Amino acid sequence: xxxxxxxxxxxxxxxxxxxxxxxxxxxxxxxxxxxxxxxxxxxxxxxxxxxxxxxxxxxxxxxxxxxxxxxxxxxxxxxxxxxxxxxxxxxxxxxxxxxxxxxxxxxxxxxxxxxxxxxxxxxxxxxxxxxxxxxxxxxxxxxxxxxxxxxxxxxxxxxxxxxxxxxxxxx
Numbered sequence: 138x139x140x141x142x143x144x145x146x147x148x149x150x151x152x153x154x155x156x157x158x159x160x161x162x163x164x165x166x167x168x169x170x171x172x173x174x175x176x177x178x179x180x181x182x183x184x185x186x187x188x189x190x191x192x193x194x195x196x197x198x199x200x201x202x203x204x205x206x207x208x209x210x211x212x213x214x215x216x217x218x219x220x221x222x223x224x225x226x227x228x229x230x231x232x233x234x235x236x237x238x239x240x241x242x243x244x245x246x247x248x249x250x251x252x253x254x255x256x257x258x259x260x261x262x263x264x265x266x267x268x269x270x271x272x273x274x275x276x277x278x279x280x281x282x283x284x285x286x287x288x289x290x291x292x293x294x295x296x297x298x299x300x301x302x303x304x305x306x307x308x
Contacts, residue, residue, distance in 0.1 A: 150201055150240070152200070153199065153200060153202060154197075154198065155191055155199065155200045155207075155210060156191070157192055159191065159200055160184060160188040162207035163200070163207055163210055164182065166209070166230050166232055167182055167230065170233070172233055175230070175269055175272070177291055194212070196212040196214050196215075197212065197213040197251050198210060198211075198212045199211050199244055201231070201235075201240045201243060208234075208235040209229070209231040209240045209244050210244070211229040211230075211247070212228050213225045213227055213248045213252060213261070215258075223257075224258060224259065224262065225258050226261075226262050226263060227245070227248060227261055228263070229244055229245060229263075237271070241272070245276075246279070248261075249305070253307050257307070259306060259307045260305070260307065261281075262303065262304040262305075263281065264290065264300040264301065264302055264303070265301050266290075266291075266300055267286065267300060267301055273303075276303050279305065280306075281303040281305040282303060283301045284304050286299055286301055286302070287302055
């Protein structure tokens with residue numbers, strides 16, 4: 138994980154596993170304008186929901202911490218079904234004020250390291266709104282390809298929006 142952590146460390150931060158104490162910062166990220174719209178969160182979500190998620194999840198959750206505050210989080214979700222355990226889904230969010238600084242890349246690289254070198258996954262997949270060009274470029278630079286477009290995938294800012302379905306194939 139040294140490579141993934143490098144860009145964040147240069148800014149005084151670190152990539153590490155999520156802890157229950159991170160719930161307030163993670164919740165603040167989830168409901169933040171500029172983040173909420175891209176991760177399917179709602180402004181009515183509660184801190185207790187985030188605490189319960191962190192406490193009970195079986196996901197591989199990593200956070201980016203800068204100056205003692207969580208400014209990003211990413212998770213790798215392994216399916217429950219035995220015949221799909223060679224795959225995983227990814228979700229990521231980065232604080233609006235910290236986007237474009239390498240934090241998303243560092244988080245993604247840390248998860249892809251786990252996927253490739255520890256879990257031996259063959260497929261990592263994600264969905265991203267088609268208008269989120271910065272995220273699409275990041276994912277493509279990490280080896281993800283667009284497999285298709287999911288039309289009317291979710292409501293975003295009061296309209297139905299499309300998502301790309303993207304995947305990266307392991308070693």
